[in-house]
Amino acid sequence: MVRKNKFIISGGGTGGHIYPAISIANMIMKSIPNSEVRFVGAIGKMEMKIIPKHGFKIKGLWISGLQRSLSIKNILVPFKLIVSLIQSLIELLIFKPKFVIGTGGYASFPMLFISSLFKVPTLIQEQNSLPGISNKLLSRYADYISVAYEKMDKYFPSNKIYLTGNPIRESITKKINISQYKKTNNITDDILVLTVLGGSLGAERINRIIEDNIEFIKSKNVYLIWQCGSIYFENYKHFNSDFIKIIDFIDDIDSVYQISDIIIARSGALTLSELAVVGKPSILIPSPNVAENHQFLNAKTIEEKDACICIEEKELELIFKNKLDLLINDENLRNELSRNISRMGLPYASSDIVEIIKKHFNDEP
Numbered sequence: 001m002v003r004k005n006k007f008i009i010s011g012g013g014t015g016g017h018i019y020p021a022i023s024i025a026n027m028i029m030k031s032i033p034n035s036e037v038r039f040v041g042a043i044g045k046m047e048m049k050i051i052p053k054h055g056f057k058i059k060g061l062w063i064s065g066l067q068r069s070l071s072i073k074n075i076l077v078p079f080k081l082i083v084s085l086i087q088s089l090i091e092l093l094i095f096k097p098k099f100v101i102g103t104g105g106y107a108s109f110p111m112l113f114i115s116s117l118f119k120v121p122t123l124i125q126e127q128n129s130l131p132g133i134s135n136k137l138l139s140r141y142a143d144y145i146s147v148a149y150e151k152m153d154k155y156f157p158s159n160k161i162y163l164t165g166n167p168i169r170e171s172i173t174k175k176i177n178i179s180q181y182k183k184t185n186n187i188t189d190d191i192l193v194l195t196v197l198g199g200s201l202g203a204e205r206i207n208r209i210i211e212d213n214i215e216f217i218k219s220k221n222v223y224l225i226w227q228c229g230s231i232y233f234e235n236y237k238h239f240n241s242d243f244i245k246i247i248d249f250i251d252d253i254d255s256v257y258q259i260s261d262i263i264i265a266r267s268g269a270l271t272l273s274e275l276a277v278v279g280k281p282s283i284l285i286p287s288p289n290v291a292e293n294h295q296f297l298n299a300k301t302i303e304e305k306d307a308c309i310c311i312e313e314k315e316l317e318l319i320f321k322n323k324l325d326l327l328i329n330d331e332n333l334r335n336e337l338s339r340n341i342s343r344m345g346l347p348y349a350s351s352d353i354v355e356i357i358k359k360h361f362n363d364e365p
């Protein structure tokens with residue numbers, strides 16, 4: 001009986017950690033014969049629901065991160081860490097993986113740390129331009145480090161770094177008939193499509209700035225696709241019209257990316273990787289409510305390459321309207337941003353990561 005090529009992928013907490021993990025898992029199953037992939041996440045977090053929907057088994061650890069504010073919950077963190085390390089050891093001994101991959105978040109730390117102690121080869125995948133705490137700690141033990149940005153050797157050992165980009169869905173690279181899609185959705189070819197993305201739950205601050213400027217947007221002869229989020233949909237659905245489409249969640253995001261001429265969005269790592277692959281000019285509004293302000297650093301890294309317009313939330317009232325007006329009116333600027341962000345697109349991250357793993361297997365004595 002041929003021994004299976006077993007993999008553990010650990011990470012979670014946000015979609016930015018979960019969906020790259022799923023992309024890597026799918027590529028492993030597609031590219032490495034006789035493979036089996038098992039996930040490890042945190043009990044009660046979104047990965048426990050999302051991963052099984054994609055056909056993979058997942059083990060939940062009793063682990064949580066430190067609260068940034070003073071909280072009694074922080075007292076339990078050391079105990080949870082010890083328990084999760086023991087859980088990871090048990091999983092490692094029972095499942096016996098040939099390779100372990102971490103995609104970030106505190107859920108990845110126990111599994112990757114235990115794996116490295118037992119000399120199981122490991123790879124960590126860092127999505128952001130500023131690494132998270134777990135990946136910073138794990139970098140000294142990991143065998144390989146996959147990154148999405150250049151100049152990451154200030155955080156990680158340079159001899160372990162591989163610039164692969166962030167794993168994205170294969171479907172995002174598939175072309176559609178844009179004219180036909182617009183016709184089906186009653187969008188005329190002669191107007192720009194402005195798309196606002198706030199994530200599945202929506203972004204309150206982005207929604208408010210769009211609402212404050214809705215009359216201005218109406219005056220610009222554009223078609224607005226406004227994904228406001230499920231918890232805000234009732235507040236904004238009255239804006240629906242022939243030229244404004246209010247939606248809580250976009251199922252066919254791949255097609256919407258392709259028909260869009262301008263995109264307004266947060267600057268999470270996964271969103272930025274997708275924008276680079278589809279090559280769309282964008283206004284990025286980083287969320288200030290994230291660890292170490294990494295969304296701002298992501299956006300500034302791209303803006304420094306003249307590949308987006310970055311606006312902090314505190315500046316929205318001052319400059320949002322003028323920046324949007326400039327982008328709508330200046331086709332040359334849109335084309336420049338599109339060209340520059342496209343140069344940053346790395347659509348084959350999942351396959352490149354799997355190639356690193358395969359090379360490791362081939363190099364083994």
